[in-house]
Amino acid sequence: MDNIVKTKNNVCLHAECIDKIYPGTKALDNVSFDVLTGKVNVLIGENGAGKSTLMKIIAGIEQPSSGKIYMGDDLVSFKDTTEARKYGIGIIHQELSLFPNLNVYQNIFMANEKTKGKFTLDNKKHIELTNKVLKKLEYPLDANTLIGDLRVGQQQMIEIARNLIQDDLKILIMDEPTSSLSQQEVDVLFKLMRELTAQGISIVYISHRLEEILRIGDHVTILRDGKFVADADVKDIDVPWIVQQMVGKGKSYPKRERNIDWNKQKSVLQVKNLTLPKSGGGYLLDKVSFELKKGEILGIYGLMGAGRTEVFECIMGLRPEHTGTVVLDDKVITVRNISEQIDKGFAIIPEDRQREGIVQTMDIGKNISLSSLKNYVKGLFIDKKKENKSIDEQIKDIHIKVADRNLPILSLSGGNQQKVVIGKGILTNPKILLLDEPSRGIDIGAKTEVFDIINKYAERGLSIIVISSELKEIISIADRVMVLSNGIKTGEFMGDEIMEDSLVLASYNGHHKH
Amino acid sequence: MNQSQSAKKRSKNAILMTLLKGRTLIVLVILIIYFGIASPTFLTTSSILLIAKHVALYGILGIGMTYVIITGGIDLSVGAIVGLSGMIAGGLINEGLTLGMFGYTIYFNVPTIVIITIIFGALVGIINGWIITKFNVAPFIATLGMMYIARGFAMLRSQGATFSNITGQKGLGNTGIEFFGRSVGGIPVGAIILVIIAVIASILLKMTPFGWHILSIGGNQKAAKLSGVKVNRVKILVYMFSGICAAIVGIITASQLVAAHPASGSTWEMNAIAATVLGGTSMSGGVGTIGGTIIGAFVIGVINDGLVMCGVSEFWQMVIKGLVIILAVIIDQFQRGLQAKMALQSRNEN
Numbered sequence: 063m064d065n066i067v068k069t070k071n072n073v074c075l076h077a078e079c080i081d082k083i084y085p086g087t088k089a090l091d092n093v094s095f096d097v098l099t100g101k102v103n104v105l106i107g108e109n110g111a112g113k114s115t116l117m118k119i120i121a122g123i124e125q126p127s128s129g130k131i132y133m134g135d136d137l138v139s140f141k142d143t144t145e146a147r148k149y150g151i152g153i154i155h156q157e158l159s160l161f162p163n164l165n166v167y168q169n170i171f172m173a174n175e176k177t178k179g180k181f182t183l184d185n186k187k188h189i190e191l192t193n194k195v196l197k198k199l200e201y202p203l204d205a206n207t208l209i210g211d212l213r214v215g216q217q218q219m220i221e222i223a224r225n226l227i228q229d230d231l232k233i234l235i236m237d238e239p240t241s242s243l244s245q246q247e248v249d250v251l252f253k254l255m256r257e258l259t260a261q262g263i264s265i266v267y268i269s270h271r272l273e274e275i276l277r278i279g280d281h282v283t284i285l286r287d288g289k290f291v292a293d294a295d296v297k298d299i300d301v302p303w304i305v306q307q308m309v310g311k312g313k314s315y316p317k318r319e320r321n322i323d324w325n326k327q328k329s330v331l332q333v334k335n336l337t338l339p340k341s342g343g344g345y346l347l348d349k350v351s352f353e354l355k356k357g358e359i360l361g362i363y364g365l366m367g368a369g370r371t372e373v374f375e376c377i378m379g380l381r382p383e384h385t386g387t388v389v390l391d392d393k394v395i396t397v398r399n400i401s402e403q404i405d406k407g408f409a410i411i412p413e414d415r416q417r418e419g420i421v422q423t424m425d426i427g428k429n430i431s432l433s434s435l436k437n438y439v440k441g442l443f444i445d446k447k448k449e450n451k452s453i454d455e456q457i458k459d460i461h462i463k464v465a466d467r468n469l470p471i472l473s474l475s476g477g478n479q480q481k482v483v484i485g486k487g488i489l490t491n492p493k494i495l496l497l498d499e500p501s502r503g504i505d506i507g508a509k510t511e512v513f514d515i516i517n518k519y520a521e522r523g524l525s526i527i528v529i530s531s532e533l534k535e536i537i538s539i540a541d542r543v544m545v546l547s548n549g550i551k552t553g554e555f556m557g558d559e560i561m562e563d564s565l566v567l568a569s570y571n572g573h574h575k576h
Numbered sequence: 577m578n579q580s581q582s583a584k585k586r587s588k589n590a591i592l593m594t595l596l597k598g599r600t601l602i603v604l605v606i607l608i609i610y611f612g613i614a615s616p617t618f619l620t621t622s623s624i625l626l627i628a629k630h631v632a633l634y635g636i637l638g639i640g641m642t643y644v645i646i647t648g649g650i651d652l653s654v655g656a657i658v659g660l661s662g663m664i665a666g667g668l669i670n671e672g673l674t675l676g677m678f679g680y681t682i683y684f685n686v687p688t689i690v691i692i693t694i695i696f697g698a699l700v701g702i703i704n705g706w707i708i709t710k711f712n713v714a715p716f717i718a719t720l721g722m723m724y725i726a727r728g729f730a731m732l733r734s735q736g737a738t739f740s741n742i743t744g745q746k747g748l749g750n751t752g753i754e755f756f757g758r759s760v761g762g763i764p765v766g767a768i769i770l771v772i773i774a775v776i777a778s779i780l781l782k783m784t785p786f787g788w789h790i791l792s793i794g795g796n797q798k799a800a801k802l803s804g805v806k807v808n809r810v811k812i813l814v815y816m817f818s819g820i821c822a823a824i825v826g827i828i829t830a831s832q833l834v835a836a837h838p839a840s841g842s843t844w845e846m847n848a849i850a851a852t853v854l855g856g857t858s859m860s861g862g863v864g865t866i867g868g869t870i871i872g873a874f875v876i877g878v879i880n881d882g883l884v885m886c887g888v889s890e891f892w893q894m895v896i897k898g899l900v901i902i903l904a905v906i907i908d909q910f911q912r913g914l915q916a917k918m919a920l921q922s923r924n925e926n
Contacts, residue, residue, distance in 0.1 A: 378802075404804035412802050419802075423795035423862030424788075432792055433803040435785035443783045472916070486803060 074099040080129035089115040091288045102265045104279035112288040121153040122146030150232030152225040162210030167192040170224045195223045200250045235266045244365035327355035330525045336386035348549045357523045361540030368546040370529045374496045379403045409487035413498040419483040427453045427467035434489040456485040477508020495526045547572025596911040600871045611882035631877035632766030637848035638869040640821030643814045648794045648861030649715035654822040656726035658841025661826030663730045665693045666739035666836025683748040694823045701819020705812030730838040739836040757832035766828045778866040794861025854904045
């Protein structure tokens with residue numbers, strides 16, 4: 063009688079009363095979860111709610127402290143991913159798990175190699191199958207390209223492709239697959255997800271983008287603080303309901319109202335004819351010109367590879383091969399290298415927090431003061447008191463939730479780590495702040511706080527440029543939006559002109575011009 | 577899990593952590609006690625001073641190496657620089673500097689020779705750093721090449737022969753190099769220099785922007801660059817510092833032997849790396865302390881000399897030294913794992 067829990071017909075995997083205890087904390091507390099066959103099963107919750115942990119258990123990466131997993135009528139347990147894969151479970155990680163030193167097809171077939179005879183690799187077959195799967199993804203890419211040369215969004219597509227080559231795939235877990243994809247790429251991915259579910263494959267989908275969930279999801283399960291909160295069919299619910307379940311109170315992005323006549327505002331930065339050649343011909347940026355006023359928030363919207371990050375890289379002096387004129391405070395400046403640009407009053411918050419934003423080995427305080435150390439030097443040494451005062455003020459000013467600035471940076475949640483990186487930039491007392499996807503991979507609560515910070519500093523007169531892939535975000539935050547498409551500036555919108563459809567339209571416009 | 581249980585576990589972790597952090601010191605104490613019992617001559621003043629003399633050499637090299645390794649690099653050329661700078665100093669004392677076209681030989685006094693030698697070491701280090709940053713050559717390769725080059729020049733200086741008896745001549749005003757091999761107030765001068773350099777290096781690392789920039793480059797070079805840290809300049813300075821340390825050791829070695837031998841310092845870079853790693857500096861960069869390296873140098877020194885005094889063969893010494901180093905790194909990994917666990921714990925509790 064020990065096997066009372068029989069899996070229902072439409073359920074292909076049933077997790078029963080899963081507990082996961084880490085030293086000192088309970089990541090999952092008695093959570094039961096069904097994966098419905100041939101459906102998109104959405105898992106929602108703020109960061110730390112336990113979504114990723116639950117998925118890691120189902121994919122065999124972690125083992126539950128207690129609880130049972132059934133597939134069909136069988137009680138299963140996975141020691142590792144290989145075992146889970148045998149049951150047809152694949153996972154696309156939130157953090158990319160690709161090999162930057164290997165090329166596209168090597169990554170896709172890693173540990174799943176096709177061979178001629180027993181020992182020789184069949185690279186012809188690898189390339190052929192890779193091209194086939196990329197075609198299915200509508201993502202033409204040379205199979206010989208090195209992964210390290212691809213942008214994050216492109217890498218994400220490879221990660222997806224890697225799972226699709228499995229023949230017996232039953233359950234595909236996707237942990238925030240769209241966090242760095244453009245709208246166009248998301249559309250392709252969704253189409254593909256529909257194809258997969260039509261084949262009877264079940265998808266478990268984790269995302270922070272609520273509008274997406276309503277578009278693609280079939281069934282929604284909500285977790286909060288490691289506990290099950292609610293579940294419902296997508297057709298019965300809306301965004302406010304989800305948000306309410308997640309955080310316990312209603313939250314959305316309100317549109318900012320600022321009554322400023324921008325024509326009368328002083329211009330801080332003018333960029334004229336910014337051009338960046340692509341290696342192998344063509345342009346990453348083609349004669350892009352724009353202006354930034356004092357206290358203004360300029361949004362840059364565009365698809366992946368439209369040249370958004372490259373604009374920042376040129377301005378910061380990371381792309382010495384660029385041409386064009388940069389005028390700062392009515393003076394033409396020569397962009398030579400990044401430390402000079404920081405001295406001139408630029409600060410950058412990079413897109414990839416882990417790889418480019420924080421120094422993992424240093425504590426929170428040092429991560430905040432790293433860019434502005436020379437402000438605290440007295441004689442030869444750093445004036446600890448002065449430095450700590452600045453750090454504490456900054457921590458308070460941007461509401462970083464931290465007990466002690468001497469704790470390691472990795473003890474903070476993603477959202478608070480992001481605030482540390484922003485605080486580091488702001489401490490250099492910049493005139494212009496460049497933020498590249500500041501809300502990527504952080505939960506709704508932290509997102510709202512990051513936007514509050516951006517607003518607050520804009521009100522104080524800081525000029526800000528924000529890159530974002532999320533339409534709703536950029537619409538709510540920006541005073542003006544510039545749209546890039548395929549390296550060309552295809553639109554500029556102000557005030558009431560900033561609307562979802564016009565931005566999306568403009569973001570596709572550059573593709574027939576080359 | 578209830579509150580008190582969790583707190584108990586945390587304090588247990590904290591105790592374990594303290595023990596792990598002090599592991600090299602604990603090992604050092606155990607070694608000293610062991611050798612003190614095993615060899616009646618070990619804890620005498622004369623042998624302690626002998627050990628201090630040896631430790632000074634590895635220690636000074638280790639300090640330079642610590643900076644380099646914290647940036648995520650390595651400097652294999654320091655042993656060869658020791659040999660070459662000894663030859664430069666010894667040559668300047670015994671033969672002076674002959675200006676061929678005038679047929680005239682200049683003899684410098686000892687302080688000038690010391691300064692010339694140190695500047696020379698700094699230059700070799702700058703070249704290391706320049707090759708690494710400008711041409712993007714892996715530090716292992718660049719300094720491996722420099723190791724051969726420097727050793728080659730050391731041999732070329734006198735066709736492989738030793739400059740013996742480098743006491744200088746009163747008439748030429750270049751006596752006194754032996755000072756660095758002697759003792760002041762019973763303490764070897766080398767050990768005093770070690771302490772001075774250690775204090776300076778430790779202050780630089782902990783209290784100046786330069787030090788933090790070193791730590792940030794090793795932790796995440798990309799983030800450091802985007803934060804405005806002048807990565808290339810800092811790296812060149814770090815290799816320069818390592819070169820200076822090696823030149824100083826070259827002078828001390830020549831002075832202790834009152835002779836400059838072109839092969840001296842061979843494989844000392846390995847002792848320096850071993851001292852650094854024993855001291856808790858992470859080979860992947862970003863983490864390390866000068867104090868740790870000094871303790872690491874003492875462990876190496878005590879093992880070397882202690883085993884000699886116990887009559888253990890040189891071959892067994894090598895085996896034991898190797899085992900200690902590997903064990904140290906295993907414990908280091910364990911500590912990192914625990915640290916990550918504790919960070920996660922405090923993250924979840926917040």
